[in-house]
Amino acid sequence: MAFAITQSCCSDAGCVSVCPVGCIHPAPGEPGFGTADILHIDPEKCIDCGACADACPVDAIFPIDRLGVKDAHFAEVNAAYYRDTEVDAGPTTTQYARLPRLPQGLHIAIVGTGPSAGYALRAVLNRTTAAVTVIDKLPTPGGLIRSGVAPDHPATKNIMHGFDLHLRDPRVTMLGGVEIGTDVAPSDLADHFDAVVYAVGASEPRRLGIEGENLAGSTSATEVVAWYNGIPDVENPLRPATVGRTVLVGTGNVALDIARLFHTSSDALRRTDIADRSLPFFDENATSEIVLLGRRGPETAAYTKAEFAALTAMPDVEIVTLDAADVEPETFAGPPEPGRRRVVFVFGTAPVEVVGDDATMTAVRVRSGDREYAIAADNLISSIGYRTRPIEGLPFDGDAGMIPSRDGRVVDGDEVLRGSYVVGWAKRGPSGGIGANRACAEDTVQAVIDDIAEGRVPRSAKDGGDFEAFLKKRGVSPIRRRGIATIDRVERERGRGAGRPRVKLTSAAELTETARRRRRRRG
Ligand code: NAP
Numbered sequence: 001m002a003f004a005i006t007q008s009c010c011s012d013a014g015c016v017s018v019c020p021v022g023c024i025h026p027a028p029g030e031p032g033f034g035t036a037d038i039l040h041i042d043p044e045k046c047i048d049c050g051a052c053a054d055a056c057p058v059d060a061i062f063p064i065d066r067l068g069v070k071d072a073h074f075a076e077v078n079a080a081y082y083r084d085t086e087v088d089a090g091p092t093t094t095q096y097a098r099l100p101r102l103p104q105g106l107h108i109a110i111v112g113t114g115p116s117a118g119y120a121l122r123a124v125l126n127r128t129t130a131a132v133t134v135i136d137k138l139p140t141p142g143g144l145i146r147s148g149v150a151p152d153h154p155a156t157k158n159i160m161h162g163f164d165l166h167l168r169d170p171r172v173t174m175l176g177g178v179e180i181g182t183d184v185a186p187s188d189l190a191d192h193f194d195a196v197v198y199a200v201g202a203s204e205p206r207r208l209g210i211e212g213e214n215l216a217g218s219t220s221a222t223e224v225v226a227w228y229n230g231i232p233d234v235e236n237p238l239r240p241a242t243v244g245r246t247v248l249v250g251t252g253n254v255a256l257d258i259a260r261l262f263h264t265s266s267d268a269l270r271r272t273d274i275a276d277r278s279l280p281f282f283d284e285n286a287t288s289e290i291v292l293l294g295r296r297g298p299e300t301a302a303y304t305k306a307e308f309a310a311l312t313a314m315p316d317v318e319i320v321t322l323d324a325a326d327v328e329p330e331t332f333a334g335p336p337e338p339g340r341r342r343v344v345f346v347f348g349t350a351p352v353e354v355v356g357d358d359a360t361m362t363a364v365r366v367r368s369g370d371r372e373y374a375i376a377a378d379n380l381i382s383s384i385g386y387r388t389r390p391i392e393g394l395p396f397d398g399d400a401g402m403i404p405s406r407d408g409r410v411v412d413g414d415e416v417l418r419g420s421y422v423v424g425w426a427k428r429g430p431s432g433g434i435g436a437n438r439a440c441a442e443d444t445v446q447a448v449i450d451d452i453a454e455g456r457v458p459r460s461a462k463d464g465g466d467f468e469a470f471l472k473k474r475g476v477s478p479i480r481r482r483g484i485a486t487i488d489r490v491e492r493e494r495g496r497g498a499g500r501p502r503v504k505l506t507s508a509a510e511l512t513e514t515a516r517r518r519r520r521r522r523g
Contacts, residue, residue, distance in 0.1 A: 001048055001063050001064055001065050002041060002042075002043035002044075002046035002048060002063070002064055002078075003041050003046055003048065003050065003052060003053060003061050003062065003063055003064065004041055004043070004061070004062060004063075004064050004067060004071075004074045004075045004077075004078040005024075005038050005039050005040055005041055005052075005060055005061050005074065005078060006038070006060050006061070006062065006067070006071040006074045006306075007038070007060070007071065007074070007306040007307070007309070007310060008058045008059065008060040008153060008155040008156045009037075009038035009039055009056075009058070009060040009306075009435075010057065010058045010060070010156065010159055010433055010434040010435035011033075011034070011036070011038065011039055011433055011434075011435035011436065012057065012119075012159075012434065012435030012437075012438040013027065013028050013033070013039065013435065013438065013439075014055045014056065014057060015039065015051075015052035015053075015055050015056055015061060016028065016039065017055075018051040018052060018054075018055045019051060019052055020047070020049060020051065021045055021046070021047055022045075023041055023042040023045035023046050023047075024039050024040065024041055024042075024052060025039065025040060025042070025081070025082075025085070025087040026039065026085075026087070027039075028439060030087065032085070034432060034436050034439070037304035037305050037306050038060075038077075038304075038306055040077070040078045040081035040082070041061070041078050042078075042081075042082045042087075043064070043075070043078060043079050043082075044082065048063070050063075057158060057159040057161070057162050058155050058156050058158050058159050058434075059155045059158055060155065070310075070313060073309065077305075077306075097123075097127055097442065097446060097449075098446065098449070098450070099127055099449070100449065100450070100453035101453065102128055102129070102130075102449065102452055102453055103452070103459070104129065105463075106128060106129070106130035106131070106194045106195075106452065107130060107131045107132075107133070107192075107193050107194055107460065107462075107463055107464055108124055108128075108130045108131075108132050108133075108193060108194060108195045108196070108197065108448065109132070109133045109134075109135060109189050109192070109193040109195070109196045109197070109467075110124070110132060110133075110134045110135070110196075110197045110199055111135050111136075111180050111189070111196065111197070111198045111199060111200055112135075112136060112143055112198070112199035112200045112201060112424075113134060113136040113141035113142060113143055113163075113167070113174075113199075114142065114143020114144045114145060114199060114201050114424065115143065115144060115145060115159070115163075115424065115434040115437045116143075116199040116201070116423040116424025116425070116426075116427075116437040116440060116441050117134065117143065117163075117197075117199035117423070117424070117441075118145075118159075118160075118162070118163030118166065118437075119423075119437050119438045119440075119441035119442065120197050120199055120423050120441040120444060120445055121134060121163070121166045121167070121172070122162075122163075122166050122441075123441055123442050123445035123446075124197075124445055124448075125166055125169055125171065125172075127445060127449060128449065129171075130171070130194070131171050131172075131173070131463075131464055132169075132171060132172045132173070133172075133173045133175060133193070133464050133467060134167060134172060134173070134174050134175070135175045135178050135180065135184075135478075136174075136175075136176050136177075136178070137176075137177070137178065137179035137180075137182075138176060138177070138231075138232070138511075139176035139177045139479040139483060139484055139487060139511050139512065139515050140176070140484070140487060140488075140504075140505075140511065141160075141163075141164070141167060141174070141176070141484065142157075142160050142163075143199075143201055144201060144434075145157055145159060145160050145163075145434070146160070146229070146230075147225070147226060147229040147230065147231050148225060148229065149229075150257040150260070150261065151228065151229065151261070151269065151272035151273050151274035152260070152261070152264060152268070152269075152272050153257075154272070154273070154501055156434070157273075157501075159434055167481070168481070173464055173468075173480075173481075174480060174481045174484060175468075175471075175478035175479075175480065176478060176479040176480070176483070176484050176515075177477075177478055177479045177512070177515075178471065178476055178478045180198075180200075180391055181390075181391035181392040181393060181394070182392070183471075183474065183476045184470075184471070184474070184476065185392070185393045186391060186393040186394045186420065187393060188470065190419055190420065190460075191460065191462065192460055192462045192463075192464075192466055192467040192470065193419075193460055193462075193467070194419065194452065194457065194459055194460050195419050195420075195421060195448045195451070195452065195457060196419060196420050196421065197421045197422070197423060197444060197445070197448065198391070198394070198403060198410070198420065198421065198422045198423070198426055199422075199423045199424050199426070199441075200388060200389070200391065200403075200424075200426045201386075201388065201424055201425045201426060202386035202387055202388045202389075202401065202402075202425040202426060202429070202430040203222065203386065203388070203389050204222065204386065204387045204388070204389050204401075205220030205221065205222035205223065205382065205384075205385075205386060205387070206382075206384050206385045206386065206387055206401065207220075207382070208249065208351060208382050208384065210351055210352060210353055210354065211352075211353045211354070212353050212354030212355055212356060212361065213354055213382075215354050215356045215359060215360055215361040216239060216356075216359055216360040216361065217238070217239040217354075217356070217360055217361040217377075217378055217379045217380065218354045218361050218379070218380040218382075219237035219238065219379065219380070219381055219382075220237075220381065220382050220383070221248075221250075221254045221255065221258060221381055221382065221383035222386060223237040224237055224238065224258060224381055225254065225257070225258070227275065227277070227278060228261065228274055228275055228278040229274070229275060229504075230273075230274075230275035230277075230504035230505075230506045231506075232506055232507055232508040232511060233506070233507055233508055234506075236277070236278065236281055238281060238378075238379050238381075239360070239361075239378050239379055240281065240284060240285075240286075240378070241285060241286040241287045241378050242378055243335045243336075243362075243376050243377055243378045244286055244287055244288045244289060244335050244336050244338060244378070245287065245288070245289045245290075245291060245332075245335065245336050245375070245376060245377045245378065246262065246287050246289075246290050246291070246377055246378060246379040246380075246381060247290075247291045247292075247293065247351070247364045247375055247377045247379070247380045247381070248290060248291070248292045248293070248381045248382075248383055249292075249293050249350070249351055249380065249381070249382040249383060249384055250292070250293070250294075250302065250382065250383035250384045250385070251292055251293075251294040251301040251302050251303055251345065251347075252302035252303060252383060252385070253302070253303050253304055253307045254383045255292055255303070255381075255383035256303045256307045256308065256310075256311055257307075258290075258381060258383065259290045259292060259311065259343050260310065260311055260314065261274075261282075262285065262287055262290055263290070263314055263317045263341050263343070264282075264314075266279060266282040266283045266285070269282050270498075270500070271499060271500055272500065272501070273495065273500060273501045273502045273503070273504060275504050275506050276503060276504075276506070277506055286338070287378065288336050288337065288338055288339055288340055288341050288342065289336035289340075289341075289342045289343075289344060290342070290343045290344070291332065291344045291346060291375060291377070292343065292344070292345045292346070293346055293349045293350060293351060293366065294345060294346070294347040294348070294349070295348070295349065295350040296347065296348065297323070297347050297348060298321060298323065298345070298347045301345070301347075311343060316341055317341045317342070317343060318340070318341065318342045318343070319342075319343050319345075320342060320343070320344045320345070321344075321345045321347070322344065322345065322346050322347065323347050323348055324346070324347065324348030324349050324368035324369045324371075325348075325368075325369065327346060327349070327368055327373075329371070329373030329374075332373065332374070332375040332376065333373070333374065333376060334376055335376060346366075346368070348368055348369060349366050349367065349368040350366060350367055351364050351365070351366050351380065351382075352365050352366060352367050352372065353365040354380055355374065361377070361378075361379075361380060362376065362377075363375060363376045363377060364377055364380050385430050385431075386401070386425065386430035387401030387402075387430075388401055388402050388403060388425065388426040391403075394410065394417075394420070395410060395411065395412040395413075395417065400429065401429070401430075402425075402426055402427065402428075402429055403422045403426045403427065405421075405422045405427050407443070407444075407447050408421050408422060408423065408427060408443055408444030408446075408447040408448075409421055409447055409451070410422050418451075418456065418457050418458065419451075419457040419458065421444050421447060421448055422444065423437065423440055423441045423444045424437050424440060424441070427440065427444070428440060479511075479512070479515040479516075483514075483515030483516060484515065486514060486515055486517060487505060487511060487514050487515050488502075490505070490514050491503055491504055491505060
């Protein structure tokens with residue numbers, strides 16, 4: 001009985017390297033790797049050894065006869081890939097990294113603790129003997145794994161177990177609650193470390209730039225996700241339903257996550273790690289219709305097949321797909337039919353104005369081909385991608401919304417900023433799932449290694465202890481490994497009684513107070 005890969009596949013290809021018969025594709029270096037929704041197991045070649053399932057960091061691989069009802073169709077998804085795609089025969093050859101001799105006593109800083117930071121940390125620990133200081137502005141590691149992945153996707157969050165092991169490595173110092181650009185300047189980091197890797201992601205929304213975008217009820221996916229996923233002190237950006245319809249702009253997986261959560265019962269949400277502050281909204285939620293606007297045709301929808309399948313599998317939710325020409329504008333002029341839960345994709349359609357009274361939106365005016373009409377709605381959530389938040393003192397490409405770089409090296413115009421590197425969405429822009437960061441981080445860490453080996457970066461005369469003394473002098477008191485572990489333990493304990501993975505602490509004051517609480521004595 002062969003194995004099959006399912007929806008939560010992170011595509012980091014850990015399974016590919018352990019498969020003894022090379023039956024998992026697309027593999028790194030093959031067409032489609034990095035863009036395919038998931039990796040696939042060839043059922044004809046699989047020898048049922050289970051090595052891939054053991055190696056999978058997100059529990060996405062199961063024997064075909066053990067697939068649950070929700071995942072049963074993935075047996076066919078895996079098999080169909082091999083009918084439609086020609087793949088190389090034979091086991092995939094492993095590309096070994098270049099490991100030149102490096103000087104002793106290196107000290108590297110990584111800024112961020114999300115997926116790209118996790119893979120970068122793994123590569124630094126595996127390929128060098130350097131000590132590593134990992135810095136995050138929050139005292140809760142995980143970046144997008146904690147605050148981006150949807151609460152009803154717990155398997156995806158399991159990837160954090162592996163990253164946690166690296167954060168606990170004796171060579172690693174973890175400093176939470178320290179913001180680069182505010183508490184500490186990039187030049188201070190450059191002064192204290194031999195290399196600094198920025199893994200800061202993209203935490204700001206791209207804006208539509210249309211009239212009325214600032215009316216109450218008009219918001220971004222970034223703000224909505226930050227609110228329900230527990231970023232400290234984020235307030236509810238949504239208005240309660242009076243019309244009963246919410247418009248989402250964009251057809252990417254983030255838009256689908258939000259559409260799915262809107263139609264998930266609050267009982268089911270109560271079993272997840274969703275931030276408690278969002279539960280009253282979902283309890284009272286009378287939104288029956290979500291309209292997703294795709295500015296181009298249905299063939300360009302940005303969602304992945306696996307996420308669309310999860311949406312269509314929702315009980316009692318009707319999925320409707322309309323092209324611009326099919327729309328009867330009067331359908332959207334008034335409220336939707338109450339209680340009839342629908343997700344309506346309207347393609348070839350883009351918002352042109354958010355309309356409302358003084359301060360609050362009442363409708364979204366859209367253009368479909370050469371027609372314009374209004375969609376009555378309580379909320380407009382634009383889910384059109386992300387931008388990196390600029391860091392004071394570090395070059396920034398405002399048009400692209402990224403840190404400018406060449407081969408992972410931060411650049412300022414034509415000039416390379418020696419010793420500063422970037423990985424993940426801050427380097428590539430906001431696309432690709434968690435696993436796409438693995439190869440990206442390995443490439444950047446290789447640039448760090450090559451530069452140090454070739455003497456292209458000046459060695460710092462300071463060490464990690466000096467950096468902590470510097471923070472103290474600045475009046476910055478970081479939250480360390482023990483405080484971070486206390487937060488984790490308290491959140492899990494709060495969740496245990498309620499049958500939930502954790503109940504998140506969602507205010508900065510509560511997080512700091514918990515981290516500083518002295519550990520209770522055993523017994
Ligand atoms: P995305 O996949 O890039 O989708 C962005 C959407 O916004 C597209 O439909 C795009 O349409 C539209 N758009 C962009 N600019 C627009 C504008 N000015 N007006 C109207 N529409 C506009 O972004 P995302 O949903 O934020 O996801 C980011 C990445 O995270 C993706 O790689 C995604 O797969 C990944 N992710 C994965 C999961 C998962 O695997 N479960 C969950 C969440 C996110 P065009 O195509 O026309 O530009």
